[in-house]
Amino acid sequence: MLEARDITVRYGSRTVLDRVTLAVEPGSVLGLGGPSGCGKSTLARVMAMMLRPRSGTVTVDGRTTPGWRQRAPRDLRIRVALVYQQPRLAVDPRLTLTEIVAEPLAAAGRPDPARVSSLATEVGLTPDLLTRKPHEVSDGQLQRACVARALTLSPRYLICDEMTTMLDASTQAHLVAVINAYRAQTGAGILAISHDTDLLTRWADHTSSLGAAQAGEA
Numbered sequence: 001m002l003e004a005r006d007i008t009v010r011y012g013s014r015t016v017l018d019r020v021t022l023a024v025e026p027g028s029v030l031g032l033g034g035p036s037g038c039g040k041s042t043l044a045r046v047m048a049m050m051l052r053p054r055s056g057t058v059t060v061d062g063r064t065t066p067g068w069r070q071r072a073p074r075d076l077r078i079r080v081a082l083v084y085q086q087p088r089l090a091v092d093p094r095l096t097l098t099e100i101v102a103e104p105l106a107a108a109g110r111p112d113p114a115r116v117s118s119l120a121t122e123v124g125l126t127p128d129l130l131t132r133k134p135h136e137v138s139d140g141q142l143q144r145a146c147v148a149r150a151l152t153l154s155p156r157y158l159i160c161d162e163m164t165t166m167l168d169a170s171t172q173a174h175l176v177a178v179i180n181a182y183r184a185q186t187g188a189g190i191l192a193i194s195h196d197t198d199l200l201t202r203w204a205d206h207t208s209s210l211g212a213a214q215a216g217e218a
Contacts, residue, residue: 001025002080002157002189004047007056009039016042017053022208024157024189029180031204032193038210040193041085044161047191048082061156078104081155085162087142091134097145098130104152112152119148123178124171140171147175151182158182159191164199176203 003023009016016039024030024047034040045051047058052068059065060079065072084090091100099106102116120130123144134142143163150158158179164172180203183190194200200207 001059001061002047002191003059004043005057005059007043007046007058008054009042009046009051010054017046019056020210022047022191024191026156026189027183027187028206029183029190029192029204031200031207032191032210033195033197033200033207034210036195040210041161043210044082044159044191044193048080048159049077050082078108078153079156080159081150081153081157082159082161083143083146083150083163085165087139087146087166088134090146091142093134096131096133097125097137097142100134100145101125101130101148101152103149108153115152116148119151120145122181123148124174139166140168143167144171144175147178154186155188156186157189157191159193161193162195163192164194164196172199 001023005021007017007020020043022032022043032040042051046053049058049065049068049072057064060076063076065076095103098116098120101120102111105112105115125141125144125148129137129141143166147163160179164175167175179190182188192200192203
């Protein structure tokens with residue numbers, strides 16, 4: 001289980017999250033809704049161990065992380081992957097799509113061209129797209145690469161933070177299907193964050209909402 005317990009985050013004098021608790025079970029999709037600015041993305045970054053909260057804990061499969069960012073144990077960090085809403089802010093613009101997908105494997109010293117090729121095919125990236133850089137592809141094509149990148153190290157938990165907001169209906173449906181297939185194959189837990197309640201109703205096994213009762217005004 002991926003669990004955030006009693007998470008409080010403040011930016012200066014502003015409280016963005018106030019004692020928020022949320023848990024993602026293996027093999028299930030938890031949908032998290034709420035209005036813009038309520039702290040959903042902040043919570044996603046905390047649960048991915050990318051942002052240190054003012055207080056509270058994050059536990060991955062029974063182990064509480066003792067640190068954040070690079071101070072979090074690597075074997076815990078790679079169990080949780082995050083797909084951002086805006087792919088252009090989440091990639092190095094100098095890399096090709098192949099290099100973007102392969103980035104986690106390269107960082108781990110485990111190059112695996114066959115896995116990169118397989119994941120690229122699964123998300124719908126054709127060979128001609130893989131040689132291009134971010135400025136040469138659409139937002140949807142770049143988000144496909146980001147989803148493939150998130151899956152390269154076979155995470156136990158995948159956080160999709162407004163992943164489909166900028167996508168057309170066809171791309172949205174395809175990426176949700178890819179993630180559902182990954183969940184069915186591996187038993188991974190999914191946290192699907194979206195303001196689209198219809199999407200969460202169709203996709204999630206259970207839903208929760210982050211609002212005034214849990215988050216500060218942001």
